[in-house]
């Protein structure tokens with residue numbers, strides 16, 4: 035499914051859903067990406083036609099039908115994402131993908147998935163894959179409030195294998211996604227589960243510490259400013275125990291054991 | 295139908311013939327391989343690889359990049375595998391490509407430049423050597439080699455003594471008189487000069503009142519610097535008679551034509567390759583198209599054709 039294949043291509047937008055203030059889901063017709071991507075990978079999108087903003091913006095793949103369609107979900111945080119949000123159905127997005135190293139699904143361990151905010155997209159795609167393979171799992175999503183529920187996409191968060199947390203308690207449980215994760219880990223043998231996480235950096239750091247302390251196998255997806263997204267500029271490096279590693283190539287998914 | 299005259303795009307750099315004037319800018323094209331999914335890299339006149347140093351370098355503390363209006367400030371810190379590993383691991387792939395390879399070297403002492411040149415020549419790992427003189431001379435108070443005429447003269451002369459292949463001196467734009475620096479390189483035997491390297495820059499996070507980059511300062515590249523780079527290329531081309539290789543914000547054929555018309559004989563899209571990885575090939579096709587439209591058959595008709603006389 036995954037590999038190092040990538041292309042630069044123009045993908046028409048087939049559907050746009052503005053589901054909360056500043057949150058968008060774009061469905062794209064991008065067969066090459068849909069057929070070659072795996073959960074945890076991203077596409078690098080040219081948002082402006084001109085030179086400003088100059089660099090592409092990386093966005094995780096939220097979903098793929100494996101044939102032609104991919105979904106992206108993003109939050110407007112600055113100029114680049116604001117320009118992207120002005121696109122209409124039928125417009126073509128200039129993108130490069132699929133990029134990055136995906137999550138490695140550990141088949142013989144129960145999967146504990148945790149996503150926070152716009153870190154949910156890669157977790158959503160991973161959930162779809164794990165569900166398709168009928169592997170045991172538990173999914174936790176954390177977000178600001180009930181308006182953002184669509185971040186969870188197809189995750190049936192009202193059922194027993196799922197937990198949704200909001201900062202204000204307007205939907206699901208009030209509080210951070212890390213709390214139900216700790217409860218899950220408390221209830222099981224650490225060797226029997228694998229944690230997969232993407233979210234804001236403080237969440238990643240907390241999950242890394244938690245899993246490393248307990249000896250739980252864990253993969254985390256990081257973000258960093260990047261120029262190319264395909265390994266040429268060496269600009270998106272982060273510090274790991276193995277030295278500097280590129281988020282775009284060795285990552286975005288890293289093993290928690292690579293960090294203190 | 296009229297027969298199309300064949301266009302000769304070849305360029306001679308110190309005895310090394312490039313099949314066309316489109317090359318890549320060091321540090322923006324990895325080791326070449328990163329781009330094979332996007333274009334046929336053998337169509338390029340030459341590939342300048344990521345800057346090499348004597349010892350492997352881990353690079354600078356992140357963040358290493360920040361975007362500014364139509365520009366990019368980078369402080370990668372010359373992260374690279376080191377010259378020996380380059381020769382062992384990366385060069386064999388590059389060598390079998392049907393394009394010329396420019397090894398870009400950075401040293402922290404004159405001895406390092408000399409040593410790397412010898413290693414590259416012994417291994418026949420490069421067709422051309424480009425000396426990045428924007429590095430600090432550790433032994434002399436950290437002044438960049440390329441900002442001091444005496445140091446530039448010494449290094450250029452030393453490189454020429456050691457090198458079996460043509461030597462390109464890469465000029466830093468962070469000097470008062472870049473044309474004078476180009477003349478120093480020429481007088482000391484450089485086969486060509488390339489310009490510009492990045493402009494020393496600083497971006498500040500105003501909320502934190504801290505530098506954005508881990509390294510505090512970095513080098514500005516991209517479309518934002520292009521008009522300055524064109525002006526410098528024009529000044530240098532008038533000051534020297536060796537070939538001038540132009541770069542600085544080239545993203546399209548139109549951009550590249552400015553440099554050629556200003557007097558450059560080669561053009562290198564740099565930062566543009568991060569955004570549009572097929573940019574070099576598009577630039578090449580655009581130059582050919584332009585020459586056809588203007589009935590030009592040789593690159594000489596284009597290079598340095600800027601007319602500043604009033605009619």
Ligand SMILES: Cc1cc2nc3c(=O)[nH]c(=O)nc-3n(C[C@H](O)[C@H](O)[C@H](O)COP(=O)(O)OP(=O)(O)OC[C@H]3O[C@@H](n4cnc5c(N)ncnc54)[C@H](O)[C@@H]3O)c2cc1C
Nearest residue numbers: 091092093094107108109111112113114115152155257258
């Ligand atoms: C591998 C990878 C995958 C990503 N996937 C997604 C995704 O699926 N959905 C999504 O919405 N975003 C995702 N991001 C983040 C996204 O790329 C950035 O939000 C985007 O580049 C910001 O561009 P901008 O021009 O709008 O903001 P900029 O002008 O670049 O930044 C504006 C401000 O927002 C801050 N900022 C930057 N990124 C973020 C962020 N992620 N969250 C909050 N503030 C930020 C900046 O520090 C700055 O202060 C991903 C990033 C990476 C590296």
Ligand SMILES: Cc1cc2nc3c(=O)[nH]c(=O)nc-3n(C[C@H](O)[C@H](O)[C@H](O)COP(=O)(O)O)c2cc1C
Nearest residue numbers: 319320321345426490491515516542543544564565
């Ligand atoms: C990320 C990055 C890394 C670079 N690394 C090198 C290098 O190792 N050696 C060098 O001589 N120039 C290096 N440069 C400078 C470029 O080769 C080029 O001179 C400069 O970026 C101007 O061209 P541009 O505006 O098209 O990028 C680097 C530039 C960038 C953006």
